[in-house]
Amino acid sequence: MNDKKHGIGLFHAIKGIGSAFLSERNFRIHSIAAVFAIGAGFLLRINRLEWMILVVVIGLVLQAELLNTAAEKLIDYIKPEFHPVAGLVKDVAAGAVLIAALAAFAIGLLLFVPKLYDIFF
Ligand SMILES: Nc1ncnc2c1ncn2[C@@H]1O[C@H](COP(=O)(O)OP(=O)(O)OP(=O)(O)O)[C@@H](O)[C@H]1O
Numbered sequence: 001m002n003d004k005k006h007g008i009g010l011f012h013a014i015k016g017i018g019s020a021f022l023s024e025r026n027f028r029i030h031s032i033a034a035v036f037a038i039g040a041g042f043l044l045r046i047n048r049l050e051w052m053i054l055v056v057v058i059g060l061v062l063q064a065e066l067l068n069t070a071a072e073k074l075i076d077y078i079k080p081e082f083h084p085v086a087g088l089v090k091d092v093a094a095g096a097v098l099i100a101a102l103a104a105f106a107i108g109l110l111l112f113v114p115k116l117y118d119i120f121f
Pocket residue numbers: 024026068072079080081082083084086087088090091094
């Protein structure tokens with residue numbers, strides 16, 4: 001019974017991720033960037049610690065995107081008309097994505113640029 005409940009919860013979580021992927025362009029862009037970063041990790045043979053950092057920042061960005069999407073959908077549902085607080089909630093949620101994406105970009109540079117430099121120079 002409990003296992004069945006867990007299975008259903010996992011199904012809903014995957015459904016939520018799938019629906020965000022289909023409806024949110026930014027989520028798709030960040031997912032594709034994550035695939036490229038993972039590909040670069042294999043190509044440039046990053047070590048175990050570097051993989052751990054990469055996995056954490058990818059998770060952080062995708063998680064921020066999903067929470068931002070949830071906030072947007074909730075606001076559109078409960079407050080579809082213009083309201084400064086509704087706008088502020090969306091702006092703050094978008095800010096969370098921006099911070100995570102900037103951190104991921106910085107990590108990407110720190111991880112990959114020295115390795116590319118060693119290969120080409
Ligand atoms: N109900 C509202 N009241 C006030 N301002 C709003 C409202 N809805 C949206 N806004 C403003 O418009 C901005 C964009 O909101 P919108 O819902 O279009 O997000 P979006 O551009 O689709 O975001 P994303 O690209 O992440 O999907 C918000 O960050 C907010 O500043």
